[in-house]
Amino acid sequence: KYMTSDEIREAYLKFFETKGHKRLPSASLIPDDPQLMFTVAGMVPFKPIFWGKVDPIYPRVTTCQKCVRTNDIENVGRTPRHHTFFEMLGNFSFGDYFKKEAIAWAWEFVTKVLEMPEEKLWVTIYEYDDESFEIWKSIGVPEYKIIRMGKEDNFWGPAGPTGPCGPCSEIHYDTGIEVPVKDGGTPNPGNTDGRFIEIWNLVFTEFYQDEEGKLHPLPRKNIDTGAGLERISAMMQGVLWNFDTDLFKPIIDTIQNVLNVKYKEDPKKDVSIRVIADHVRAVTFMIGDGVLPSNEGRGYVLRRVLRRALRHGALLGAKEPFLYKIVDSVVKKMGHVYPEIVEKQSFVETIIKAEEQKFITNLSRGLELVQKIVSASGKISAEDAFKLYDTYGFPIDILRDIAQENNYELDEAGFEKYLQQQRERSRKAQGEVEFAQKTGYETLDLETVFVGYDTMESESTVLKIK
Ligand code: ATP
Numbered sequence: 399k400y401m402t403s404d405e406i407r408e409a410y411l412k413f414f415e416t417k418g419h420k421r422l423p424s425a426s427l428i429p430d431d432p433q434l435m436f437t438v439a440g441m442v443p444f445k446p447i448f449w450g451k452v453d454p455i456y457p458r459v460t461t462c463q464k465c466v467r468t469n470d471i472e473n474v475g476r477t478p479r480h481h482t483f484f485e486m487l488g489n490f491s492f493g494d495y496f497k498k499e500a501i502a503w504a505w506e507f508v509t510k511v512l513e514m515p516e517e518k519l520w521v522t523i524y525e526y527d528d529e530s531f532e533i534w535k536s537i538g539v540p541e542y543k544i545i546r547m548g549k550e551d552n553f554w555g556p557a558g559p560t561g562p563c564g565p566c567s568e569i570h571y572d573t574g575i576e577v578p579v580k581d582g583g584t585p586n587p588g589n590t591d592g593r594f595i596e597i598w599n600l601v602f603t604e605f606y607q608d609e610e611g612k613l614h615p616l617p618r619k620n621i622d623t624g625a626g627l628e629r630i631s632a633m634m635q636g637v638l639w640n641f642d643t644d645l646f647k648p649i650i651d652t653i654q655n656v657l658n659v660k661y662k663e664d665p666k667k668d669v670s671i672r673v674i675a676d677h678v679r680a681v682t683f684m685i686g687d688g689v690l691p692s693n694e695g696r697g698y699v700l701r702r703v704l705r706r707a708l709r710h711g712a713l714l715g716a717k718e719p720f721l722y723k724i725v726d727s728v729v730k731k732m733g734h735v736y737p738e739i740v741e742k743q744s745f746v747e748t749i750i751k752a753e754e755q756k757f758i759t760n761l762s763r764g765l766e767l768v769q770k771i772v773s774a775s776g777k778i779s780a781e782d783a784f785k786l787y788d789t790y791g792f793p794i795d796i797l798r799d800i801a802q803e804n805n806y807e808l809d810e811a812g813f814e815k816y817l818q819q820q821r822e823r824s825r826k827a828q829g830e831v832e833f834a835q836k837t838g839y840e841t842l843d844l845e846t847v848f849v850g851y852d853t854m855e856s857e858s859t860v861l862k863i864k
């Protein structure tokens with residue numbers, strides 16, 4: 399059965415309303431949580447409830463949450479199903495229903511509402527979670543299709559040394575087609591770049607992990623589920639690539655017009671088109687939620703994503719600002735669900751255009767320099783990488799892309815060392831400024847003293863908070 403992304407989103411939220419859930423709007427991409435850079439999953443806004451710090455108003459909630467993850471950025475455009483920005487459908491139970499209902503309803507939604515063919519569906523469980531095994535079996539999933547997986551994949555640890563945690567169970571769709579596996583491994587449920595695609599994760603928060611790592615049953619068990627709208631849309635529309643769904647079509651059409659390129663003519667160009675299509679959504683929503691480009695924290699993530707998109711634009715021949723012209727297609731496609739981007743559209747466009755103008759000269763000069771460097775030595779040394787970062791504002795992602803595309807060597811570890819040294823210099827310089835200010839000796843120019851530094855943190859660790 400064919401369904402549009404709007405129909406799927408609405409069907410999901412309606413379905414869980416009929417199961418007693420309160421439908422809540424998406425929270426901001428900026429979480430009210432110092433541990434997190436962005437909202438990376440549907441459960442993020444409810445973390446205080448899961449942790450028992452706040453009492454829930456509704457025991458059952460369903461949402462479609464906007465999410466940003468940068469841990470998958472290298473995959474974006476190259477795999478059919480990874481994005482920086484995506485929408486996560488979710489249903490949550492705060493000390494109310496548990497595994498039995500969560501599993502049964504997920505199955506009912508997938509097989510009865512979406513009418514996905516049962517023979518295409520597989521599930522994974524945590525290897526010691528016999529309870530889930532029995533539940534899946536009892537609703538009719540054949541035993542051989544219930545795959546037991548280790549801690550790595552199917553157990554959500556606590557954030558830090560102690561806290562709520564528990565096993566999870568995932569639903570995978572067998573596309574029947576071997577999609578190249580990123581790491582060269584064998585495709586199987588659990589390997590999302592192969593033939594099987596993970597569409598839904600059900601997390602059963604049933605334990606509390608203590609200081610010694612021992613698990614204690616929680617008095618109030620919770621359910622946290624997350625299903626990717628883009629992936630489900632692809633399956634429901636009979637396409638392998640999320641980028642071929644109705645969610646991306648108008649955006650890709652606009653990119654083709656603005657940059658005068660054709661999608662699906664040249665695989666290399668297709669990667670660039672998909673990267674731009676992905677990143678324009680991310681930057682639109684980030685700025686829409688109040689993130690501004692800067693050299694640290696969230697602002698630097700935004701800048702990295704934006705500059706990465708601009709580099710791919712350059713690969714497609716863009717010589718002047720273009721990204722801001724694509725924002726309109728994002729707003730037209732998604733504004734009815736997320737009115738904030740309608741309201742902020744012209745602001746978003748202004749910010750993006752300003753960033754583009756600022757970076758455009760450096761980008762072309764920097765790319766020329768890269769060309770010179772690699773034609774001379776065939777690799778990008780730590781010094782060169784740092785120069786490109788420091789003088790031309792090249793985030794390391796861009797160099798990583800270039801290195802990956804052309805099989806150049808890139809000394810990232812060495813680059814990190816330079817970055818570290820620069821941070822120390824800047825800290826020392828800052829100390830001198832403070833000293834100068836304290837002593838009333840203010841001849842130093844702040845502008846020249848504060849060199850940029852970046853404070854990116856890995857989101858994969860952050861994610862495990864689930
Ligand atoms: P994967 O193994 O494919 O990277 P995940 O296990 O990291 O996914 P979860 O944290 O379990 O993903 O998130 C729940 C659901 O959100 C996934 O089952 C998937 O449908 C969707 N999802 C996760 N990451 C992404 C992404 N980068 N882009 C698009 N959808 C995603």
Ligand code: MG
Nearest residue numbers: 467469470590
């Ligand atoms: Mg992942």
Ligand code: MG
Nearest residue numbers: 551588590596
């Ligand atoms: Mg996974």
Ligand code: MG
Nearest residue numbers: 568596598599
């Ligand atoms: Mg998962």
